[in-house]
Amino acid sequence: MNFDLSDEQKMLAEQANGLLAERSPPDRLRQLIDAGAEWDEPLWRELAEMGFLGAAIPEQFGGVGMTRLDLAVISEELGRANAALPFFSSIVLAAEAIMLAGSEEQKARWLPALASGDTIATFAYAEGPGGWTADVLTAQVRDGVLDGQKGPVADAGIASLAIVLAHDGSGQPTLGLVSLDHPGVTRTKLASFDQLRAHYELRFDGVPFEPLAAAPADEVLAKLFDLAAVQAAFEAVGGADACLKMARDYAMDRQIFGRPLAGYQAIKHKLADIFVAIELARSSAFYAAWAATYGEEELPAAAAAARLSATGAFEQAARENIQVHGGIGYTFEANCHFYYRRERTLATAIGNREVWANRLIDSFLTQNANVAEVA
């Protein structure tokens, strides 16, 4: 058994970690927030040059042709740095959607542009708080034209392309490519909880809609979200790990009642529990990334389990990190708040706990259908 990252993957992680630590330190994040920036554009260019954006895109489409497990290594580092980048929208969701369901022509047209970072895309699935199952979607496609409203949509202020989930009038979901630069598109910026990930409401009035038609939309959507859940789990593990290290370092340094804060069991045990939660989540994320690459049948349950564990670990780490810091953790100058906000964003995008708990139970039952019959 070899249940670990390969040496190449560890090197990739180090590379990404080095670049992000240098280019995207906390002061840079503060600077971006103060400037009202929606992303770190120079950093995006550098990531593209290093091949990180196209890591899992096939070479024939301008990518590096590595696996989703390699992409996950990058996701973890982006989570650790809390980077202000549209990676999840453009690469994890949009590029993956095109890889899953695009025609060869669509792949050839869009994947190289996404891999090079020249085009930024996003994925418009939500319509407010009611979920995005086919029966509640109001955005509608008729005769190749899209009408309706989507939102919140992450990174839609900087994206020029969107994959939009709509219904086709017959109650069936459909996925298609939409240019956000079309005059029929109105983008309205929303107040976003995460100060480093902007969300928009998109209004479409008669905008051309080019279907991604290589597979049925409901199947594509399920697979796409499973794959995105794996990447989000790694991003959450990276963020949680950053919170744990931050809390530990602060507690080691901070003197209280004549000795380091880190010497008190109330703090030691809190951080030990977070360590356990992170390492369990990391283990499930490894397995889910393995399934995303090699185990089609195991993927749905593995992705949902990793999603639930990683979300829980990041939630615990982000909250307790501020608690360990005490009052200083409530200041903009401390670094805890980036993660405290990002955590909620990650925990909610592509489905909350309830959504993934249902996905896990349903996938488990599907995967073990014959066992249930025997029982």
Add this chain to the structure above:
Amino acid sequence: MDFTDSPEEAAFRTEARNWLNANAPAHELPRGVTLDDADEVARGTAWQRRLAEAGYAGILLPQALGGRGGTIMEAVVFGEEEARFNLPKGPYIIIGLSMALPVIAKHGTPEQIERFAAATLLGDLTWCQLFSEPAAGSDLAAVRTRAVKDGDDWVVNGQKVWSSWAHLSDWGILIARTDPSLPKHKGLSFFVVDMKTPGIDVRPIRQISGASDFNETFFTDVRIPDSCRIGAVGEGWACAMTVLTGERLNQGGSDNGEGIGGLIHYAARTPRGRGTALDSEAVRLSLAMAYAEEQAERHFQSRMRTMVSRGENPGAMAAVVKLAFASRYQKTAGLAMELREMAGIAHRPEEADTARIWYDYIWSTALRIAGGADEVLRNQISERVLGMPGDIRADKNVPFDQL
């Protein structure tokens, strides 16, 4: 990343599986039958003898001691294959193999090794552990049982507790205080003791489970010859550490029964209202979280196994599994009871599943305490993995008799 055996592991697995298929079925315990303790020990020692004769009794022990001198990976693979059968391998066997033998091998004299190693491997000697006391559990070095030198003997007085299967063991490993004028860790010595020695009184403890497989063991003027002292006088703590390191490597979560998957199936076939219990969002969320955690423990163990197979020592990382498993085990047994609603608190005689869940719920409390309590494990993780400071010890460097 892959889940397959290396060629060496695969070859050893085939060898182990073939041998077990030929030998294990005759030694399996009948399922669903509670055996008399003495009968179980007899079957356990018989299986141990069979293992020893074939060279599988002490896979990690050096060949000089009669072991196989194998790798940790071989021990893991053999353990996995052996676990496919319902074999008698209670504490009466495990304590000898994973506690008594390592400490005798590391700290004992050639005569002691000669005297105990082969007999233990063959199952001729069963062992119990005489460590904990009413006032010394997680703080093991606080033991008060005294051993006083008298001629060539040590005279032992005191009380030990939680000595699993001591009522049916041949010998015990004992830690006792030989010099109370020294700080507590320094005044301890380590002994092996014949449980038939006059003055030893083993009394079963009535446990919350209703069973009595733990004991309290009283020592009244028990004479132990100096030849049964392991290691130097005052080296007792080092010996105890050797024992406890062995204990830690042997722990971990194990799938008990059907696991959470079984609970999901149970909820899916249990009527509630017009549908089943699994139609409830609250039930789904609870079960999904429990399942996610159970699977995470399994995958974490795969990571540990990978480390071990590379010859790396997971160290305090091994505490993660025990810490996570014991609490989740308790939580999910409690959840299983709630899922059964009123049938979870009172069952018909034939509803053995419910009885098993009750057992799990009760036994989980012991698992959170024994072999490294939750709080001790959290200290280990925070200190050894996260590098945080050790606790303040009020008794540090203070002679034991002045505490």
